[in-house]
Amino acid sequence: MNASPQFGFTPGDILVVTGAASGIGRATAHQAAGAGLTVAAWDLDGDGAATTVAEITEAGGTALAVTADVSVAEQVDEGFARSRELGTVRYLVNNAGPSSAVELDFDEALRISVGSMRRMVETFLSPAPTGAAVVNIASVAGNVIGTASDWYCASKSAVAGYTRHLAAYRSHEVRANSVAPGMTDTPRLAGFASSEVGQRALERVPLHRMGTPEEIGWAVLFLLSPLASYVNGVFLPVDGGWTVTQ
Template sequence: MGSIDFGFARGESILITGAGSGIGRATALHAAAMGLSVSAWDLNPVGLDETITLLEPSGIQVHRWVADVSDDDAVEAGIADAGAALGPIRLLHNNAGPASSADLPFDRAVEICVGSVRRVTDAWARTTPGDGAAMVATTSVAGNLIGTGSAWYSASKAAIMGYVRHLAAYRAGEFRSNGVAPGMTDTPRLAGFRESDTGQQVLARIPLQRMASADDIAYATLFLLSPAASYINGVFLPVDGGWMVTQ
């Protein structure tokens, strides 16, 4: 694909959680290609360093923050550190979250998934937004449109979208809020899925006959964050190759 520019202003910055892999990394790389400075967050320092290395050729300003987004103090400190490094950050991609296969107790998992989106959004909103500010959360078709085997994953993703709708209705004076809902996306956490029996069954139902790439999800996210989407607020955008249409 050639270069795409959704009309971001020069000097604009984006904060991305879960930027050390998959969808968050792809958003970071495409944001940098569009000229945005990037505050990249992840709890995995190794993955985060790989992303930072990949960002280097773009020549944009990069801020690195190793943190678990379920930790209040780490998030508050990260917002302060990112602001000191990059100045006001008007764009937020709330993307980090555990894999649905993670062995987590239900209550704790919901607290991690939904609480982290609330925590990062509140800390960010207190310090940085302003004209043109926008937040996108990575939700999922799971929970919002279909049930999946992981009870906490379905419940958490649906709840995150409920929170996004609340923000869209009650905080629109500060920032726009939208949800991007990936279908099956080819990231490290789904390694081997395509080749599995379940993977083949799912693929057979996807009209576009492939999994999403992390780039597909990054483009949808950056569009919703951009000035090109300035009248879009509170939407749930499935990026699933038409999978849900066939359910």
């Protein structure tokens, strides 16, 4: 089918990726399908999720589009019911989250950003499948670097903290890690690299460029995979070295 790395996954095992219509989620869905996983591609943008699925199918992979807003409890329940029609869901990538540029009420933003990830995990682990693994998408913002929006920093720190909770207290059910992207070239940062602010920011990144969604996706897939079977509770920055220079 392709020459993608297989990461030791059992072909046909099922992965749910949220925010799979765009950016990091879309790339991860493609890469996971290339590694032999069956992908439930979730997004509130149903047309976008369907496009991702059509592309995966065209490339020879197996995927299902699920239209769901992860911040709405009923939609999470329905999304898992649909995804489980494929079989046991063994892997979860909690990627969906609002852009830091959006103005949101602080409490509501935390509910949407990190409350939704917790709800996804609780539903995913009811009941817990054998060999379960989750990767939550945090950010270097909040954990290392401040951002203008208070809720974004706070919620991404919370994602990392929640992941550590899972790793420490739910290890009998799931292996949990977080990936913290640096500046990544996705639609939400369109035009950033060529802007004055962007150029100044990228000067401070040792690799002097943004990351690609695929460069984030490879890290996500590794942590999810059996190759990372003894990796539990890490917070992995994938940021071109940005944070070590701060």
